[in-house]
Amino acid sequence: MANETSRFQSIISHCKEYGFIFPSSEIYDGLSAVYDYGQWGSELKKNIKDYWWKSMTQMHENIVGIDAAIFMHPTTWKASGHVDNFSDPMIDNKDSKKRYRVDHLIEKHADELTETGRRDEAKSLLDGMDALLAKDDFTGLKRLIEENKIICEISGTSNWTDVRQFNLMFSTQLGSVSEEANEIYLRPETAQGIFVNFLNVQKTGRMKIPFGIAQIGKAFRNEIVARQFIFRMREFEQMEMQFFIRPGTQKEWYEFWKEERMRWHLSLGIPKERYRFHDHVKLAHYADAACDIEYEFPIGFKEVEGIHSRTDFDLRNHQEYSKKKMQYFDNELDAGGKPYGNYIPYVIETSIGLDRTILMVLSEAYTEEDLSTTEKKDDRVVLKLPPKLAPVKLAILPLVKRDGLPEIARQIMEENKNAFRSFYEEKDTIGKRYRRMDAIGTPFCVTVDHQTKEDSTVTIRHRDSMQQERVHIHSIKSIVEKLLS
Numbered sequence: 001m002a003n004e005t006s007r008f009q010s011i012i013s014h015c016k017e018y019g020f021i022f023p024s025s026e027i028y029d030g031l032s033a034v035y036d037y038g039q040w041g042s043e044l045k046k047n048i049k050d051y052w053w054k055s056m057t058q059m060h061e062n063i064v065g066i067d068a069a070i071f072m073h074p075t076t077w078k079a080s081g082h083v084d085n086f087s088d089p090m091i092d093n094k095d096s097k098k099r100y101r102v103d104h105l106i107e108k109h110a111d112e113l114t115e116t117g118r119r120d121e122a123k124s125l126l127d128g129m130d131a132l133l134a135k136d137d138f139t140g141l142k143r144l145i146e147e148n149k150i151i152c153e154i155s156g157t158s159n160w161t162d163v164r165q166f167n168l169m170f171s172t173q174l175g176s177v178s179e180e181a182n183e184i185y186l187r188p189e190t191a192q193g194i195f196v197n198f199l200n201v202q203k204t205g206r207m208k209i210p211f212g213i214a215q216i217g218k219a220f221r222n223e224i225v226a227r228q229f230i231f232r233m234r235e236f237e238q239m240e241m242q243f244f245i246r247p248g249t250q251k252e253w254y255e256f257w258k259e260e261r262m263r264w265h266l267s268l269g270i271p272k273e274r275y276r277f278h279d280h281v282k283l284a285h286y287a288d289a290a291c292d293i294e295y296e297f298p299i300g301f302k303e304v305e306g307i308h309s310r311t312d313f314d315l316r317n318h319q320e321y322s323k324k325k326m327q328y329f330d331n332e333l334d335a336g337g338k339p340y341g342n343y344i345p346y347v348i349e350t351s352i353g354l355d356r357t358i359l360m361v362l363s364e365a366y367t368e369e370d371l372s373t374t375e376k377k378d379d380r381v382v383l384k385l386p387p388k389l390a391p392v393k394l395a396i397l398p399l400v401k402r403d404g405l406p407e408i409a410r411q412i413m414e415e416n417k418n419a420f421r422s423f424y425e426e427k428d429t430i431g432k433r434y435r436r437m438d439a440i441g442t443p444f445c446v447t448v449d450h451q452t453k454e455d456s457t458v459t460i461r462h463r464d465s466m467q468q469e470r471v472h473i474h475s476i477k478s479i480v481e482k483l484l485s
Contacts, residue, residue: 008298011366012229014381018439020044020362021230033223033234040440041358043391043421045237048357049216051388052239055264056214063212063241064205068193070218071174074184079321080192080314081285082185087165089138091145093152094159100152102141102163103129109150134282138163168221170234186220191349193217194242195314198326198345202244209328209345210253212243216354228299230355237354244345246330247312253348254289254309261293261305261350269386270364276301286313295360304360305352312344319344361389365441383441384464387484392442393420394480397433399449401426408473409448412458416477420484438463444480 015021020041024034037045057065077083089102106129113122125148132140141163151158170186187193194213201213216239223234230236245253258277265275278301280290289309294301315326330340365385371378387393396413398405406426413424423442425433430447437445445461452458452473459468460479471479 005298007366008229008363010368011298011362014366014383014439015041015362018436020440033232035230035233040391044361044385044389044441045354045358047389047391048361049239049354052264052352052354052357053214053216056212056241060212062207062210063214063243064201064207065214065216066194066197066201067217068190068197068215070187070220071184072187072192072196074182075321076192076196076318077169077185077188079317080195081317082169082188083167087167089133089136089141089163090166091142091163092161093155093157094161095157096152096155098152098154102145103133105150106141106145106148109148130281138165166222168223170220170222187218188221189219189351190215190217190238190240191242191351192314194240195318195347198244198315199324202328209330210243210245210249212241214239214241216240230359231297231299231302233355238351239354239357240349240351242310243348243350244328245348246340247343247346250288250309250311250346250348254307257348257350258291258307261307261352265293265295265305268361268364268389270295270360274364278303284308286310295363297360297363302356303353304356305350308349308351310347310349312346314347315344361385380435380438382438382463385441385443387443390441390443391421392423392437392440393444393484394422394476395433395437395442395445396422396424397430397445397447398426399430399447403450404453405448405450408452409446412446412448412473412476416480419477419481434461434466444483446476 016023018040019038022036022038023030024036025031053065056063090099091102091105092099106125110122110125113119113125125144128144129141132144139162142160145160146158149158169188171183172186174182174184194215197213201207202211205211217237218235219238220235223232243253243257262275262277266272274296276294276296278292278294280287280292283290287308288311291307292303293305293307295304318324319326326344327342328345329342332340334340362383365383367382367384369380369382371380383390385391394416396409396416398409409424409426413422416422423437425436427433428436434445441463443463445463447459447461447468449459456473457470458473458476460471460476461468
């Protein structure tokens with residue numbers, strides 16, 4: 001575990017050093033649990049978004065996309081249950097004044113027990129916590145913390161307050177004059193923007209059940225205990241799809257989307273054994289079935305995506321609160337030959353965290369290689385990103401900054417930059433430039449040398465194997481496009 005924790009820290013350092021992810025407002029000492037994506041992180045982020053969007057809206061004829069506003073009518077969150085239910089049990093240490101999320105506090109203690117070989121105690125502790133959380137037994141949770149002598153990491157004491165619920169939504173004011181302003185919320189999820197637009201999309205798109213609506217967008221949660229780099233942030237991005245189905249078919253569609261989403265994850269080139277399904281025992285107030293797709297991060301198996309059978313909870317509640325009918329007329333015939341008629345559709349949701357997906361892809365790609373020989377010591381850090389996701393697809397590198405080589409390299413850059421993200425660099429030795437391209441995950445490097453002037457050929461270097469081959473200048477685009485596909 002210690003080695004894996006060290007690896008996780010190395011990934012975080014690598015992200016900053018090579019322009020992937022920076023602490024937000026760092027010149028002012030940063031802002032807790034808020035991060036900025038740098039030049040290569042933003043490219044990686046866009047590529048993952050595009051890949052997910054295509055997999056949903058282009059590869060499925062019955063799924064369309066929308067882009068709903070972040071600000072929504074405050075009644076939306078009453079109807080969705082967030083005003084009453086979107087909260088976490090927290091506990092404060094009276095000596096340090098530090099606030100902890102109860103489940104995180106107990107889980108950390110369980111991890112410490114496991115590391116010292118006390119696995120049975122850790123399991124018993126976690127089972128007890130799950131049982132108490134399922135009953136919202138806050139008194140029992142505090143007793144469990146005290147009985148296990150769980151202490152504050154700052155004060156070293158177990159002087160705890162009672163366990164209390166804290167709502168996680170950010171509130172703000174909408175209006176030009178503060179006295180006239182109305183309190184609204186920054187959306188804690190993107191799903192409700194889909195639900196309130198169900199009828200608009202269904203009617204204007206002439207959509208027939210079953211069909212889906214996809215969306216990528218920002219969400220905001222006032223996480224009291226945000227940690228683990230971009231795994232848990234206060235401002236994050238979600239890629240969600242709500243699939244509207246006929247009541248009674250939710251079980252088969254739930255299983256379908258479990259398999260479909262796992263297939264998408266495996267298409268990233270990540271081995272199957274790095275994933276697992278985790279079925280929920282305690283279900284959210286809107287669900288009749290739910291599971292997570294978990295990935296084995298350096299910090300352990302953690303949720304990346306949730307698949308939920310949401311029943312008709314959302315549309316039914318929005319119908320109740322808005323007084324607008326959220327129904328669908330189904331003229332398909334049932335087994336008895338009669339039309340199904342009007343009903344409120346059920347929903348299967350797939351919700352994947354974009355930032356967590358980025359962290360997953362980086363965790364899988366980050367590789368430290370020892371290239372030492374008997375003659376000299378050597379190593380490299382390489383991001384073995386899937387080529388389709390890599391921020392830069394092709395680097396064009398003149399061997400030297402003279403003899404007309406930069407001019408030829410620039411011409412190659414011009415010929416290829418419209419087809420895929422290309423990068424030109426002439427500073428430092430060719431070896432150092434290769435290492436920089438390895439570090440940002442560039443799958444292919446083209447080197448222009450003196451032979452290029454003689455026969456119009458260049459070397460193309462493959463990132464993972466470091467093998468090089470000689471190819472004609474005019475074949476570069478077709479070779480790279482073929483390898484990218």
